[in-house]
Amino acid sequence: xxxxxxxxxxxxxxxxxxxxxxxxxxxxxxxxxxxxxxxxxxxxxxxxxxxxxxxxxxxxxxxxxxxxxxxxxxxxxxxxxxxxxxxxxxxxxxxxxxxxxxxxxxxxxxxxxxxxxxxxxxxxxxxxxxxxxxxxxxxxxxxxxxxxxxxxxxxxxxxxxxxxxxxxxxxxxxxxxxxxxxxxxxxxxxxxxxxxxxxxxxxxxxxxxxxxxxxxxxxxxxxxxxxxxxxxxxxxxxxxxxxxxxxxxxxxxxxxxxxxxxxxxxxxxxxxxxxxxxxxxxxxxxxxxxxxxxxxxxxxxxxxxxxxxxxxxxxxxxxxxxxxxxxxxxxxxxxxxxxxxxxxxxxxxxxxxxxxxxxxxxxxxxxxxxxxxxxxxxxxxxxxxxxxxxxxxxxxxxxxxxxxxxxxxx
Ligand code: ATP
Ligand code: MG
Numbered sequence: 001x002x003x004x005x006x007x008x009x010x011x012x013x014x015x016x017x018x019x020x021x022x023x024x025x026x027x028x029x030x031x032x033x034x035x036x037x038x039x040x041x042x043x044x045x046x047x048x049x050x051x052x053x054x055x056x057x058x059x060x061x062x063x064x065x066x067x068x069x070x071x072x073x074x075x076x077x078x079x080x081x082x083x084x085x086x087x088x089x090x091x092x093x094x095x096x097x098x099x100x101x102x103x104x105x106x107x108x109x110x111x112x113x114x115x116x117x118x119x120x121x122x123x124x125x126x127x128x129x130x131x132x133x134x135x136x137x138x139x140x141x142x143x144x145x146x147x148x149x150x151x152x153x154x155x156x157x158x159x160x161x162x163x164x165x166x167x168x169x170x171x172x173x174x175x176x177x178x179x180x181x182x183x184x185x186x187x188x189x190x191x192x193x194x195x196x197x198x199x200x201x202x203x204x205x206x207x208x209x210x211x212x213x214x215x216x217x218x219x220x221x222x223x224x225x226x227x228x229x230x231x232x233x234x235x236x237x238x239x240x241x242x243x244x245x246x247x248x249x250x251x252x253x254x255x256x257x258x259x260x261x262x263x264x265x266x267x268x269x270x271x272x273x274x275x276x277x278x279x280x281x282x283x284x285x286x287x288x289x290x291x292x293x294x295x296x297x298x299x300x301x302x303x304x305x306x307x308x309x310x311x312x313x314x315x316x317x318x319x320x321x322x323x324x325x326x327x328x329x330x331x332x333x334x335x336x337x338x339x340x341x342x343x344x345x346x347x348x349x350x351x352x353x354x355x356x357x358x359x360x361x362x363x364x365x366x367x368x369x370x371x372x373x374x375x376x377x378x379x380x381x382x383x384x385x386x387x388x389x390x391x392x393x394x395x396x397x398x399x400x401x402x403x404x405x406x407x408x409x410x
Contacts, residue, residue: 008065008085010056011159011168012072015079015176018052031077031179034241038075041396042068050161051119054078073172074238076205077179082157084168089123089160091130095137097167098156105169106138111148114138116158123160134158176205180241183207186319187282188291189274190214190245191349192228195293195322197236197339198330202321203291204240211285212243213278215250217350225347234397235339241395244402246281249387250274250350253380257354264360265371267301267351272313272372277384279314290314295322295330300359309368 012035017027028049035054039045043063045056056072058065065083072081087097099106106112114135116127125133135147138156145154159166188200190212204210214229226247233245253273261269278290294302301310311318322330334340390402 006086007058007061008083009058009166010065010069010072011082011084011166011171012054012056012075012078013080013082013171013174014049014052014054015077015174016178017077027077027179027182030181031075034075034077034179034181035072037241038071038238038395039068042071069172071238072174074175075179076175076177076207076239077182078174079176080171080174082168082171084157084159084166086164086166089120089165091125091133091137094130094134094158094165094167095141097165098134098138098158099141101167102154102156102169105154106142106145109145109153111152112138112142112145112154112156113147113149113152114156114158116160118160120160120162130158130160175239178205178207180204180207181209183209184289185209185211185285185287186289186291187211187213187278187285187287189278189293190229190232191293191351192225192232192343192345192347193293193349194327194334194340194343195295195298195330197232197293197343198333198337199291199293199319199321200236201239201333201337201339203319204236208289208291210240210243210291211281211287212245213281214245214247215274215277215350216247217251217254217353218249220251220254220353221348221350224345225349228342228345228347230391230393230399231342232339233391233393234399235342236337237393237395237397239337243393244285245391245393247389247391248277248281248384250384252383254350254354256375256380260374261371263356264358265363265368266354266356267359268306268309268363268368269372269375270351270354271301271310272368273377273380273384275310275314275318276377277381279316280381280385281388282316289317289319291319291321293322294320295325295327298327300361303361305362305364309363309365312365312369 020027036047044059047056085101087093114131116130118127157168183206186208188210190196216226233243237243257269393399
């Protein structure tokens, strides 16, 4: 057995991708290219797929397998990540490998079983025979553990493939969903709150490639608020892949609304502007939908009637993955994603500037449209768009501003 064979590898189990019919290859190809791109910072890897599993093999001993395993756990389309050790295709080699490689797991377990898969049908034992033989020898090697085929503490997985046999212990749960890039492109409205990072993550998990827009209202909102949103985007990028964040100045829009519109509609009219501007960004970048973190009934602007008034301003689909999700569940997801601690930093969002004392929770569309008709919608939008700043965040979280002059070449 040569050196390379004794290096630990990663096995990525495909999730929903395997349910795809004719276009399954397209999904797998996308997933593989996402894996390759995501692993680039951690060394050189060979990545290929066989029978619903992606193999990630380090090309040399310098690869950072710990970081690579964590990164693979954040790739949508991967249902589970196992670290496995290849060995020669013989019962003795498999048992020796399991004894060494899973020594800690055996020490902690009281019961175990072996589960085998024989993809290489030329192997002389079938999977049941293989499990029995390997299990018997491991039970002898570790007298304190008993075989329990029903509810074992530890399951030792053995797979016989073309090139080698692979031994691994329990797999880590993967991110699930579908590979980013297979579900179209959308623009997500990212505030500094708890909800919108979660809604973005949920759409990325359905394979949607995202660009972010954030509205800022200096001096009412601070530089710290903007930094916080960029930090959230940096925390999302390992899941969502490379992100472009458009930071759109919104002060003048808000001041004009305050000057000219009835107070009860401030928030709604402001939200209609957010949607329009996001739609313009979406059109320019070839995106087909908008994403928000709205959840039914959470605040005055998220009643059913308010949502209707908000989305009337645009003609693109508005995706609201949190619409039926309770705040406690949203918080749980936010912790899992890793954005919660940043989201609760206490900086003002432009939504909380000029909030009406008595917002209308049952707005009529005609009334809002009329209240808004005094504004120069096009003019205000043009001014906002003229001040957009763009930040490119790579999937490893590094960030740089895209300056207007280099915009075209980019
Ligand atoms: P969040 O926790 O995401 O801030 P929220 O419950 O505070 O949401 P709102 O402030 O009413 O709700 O905002 C609803 C949605 O509008 C947000 O989830 C987000 O998608 C979008 N949004 C709000 N403020 C901004 C902003 N400053 N920039 C971009 N999008 C925003
Ligand atoms: Mg908010």
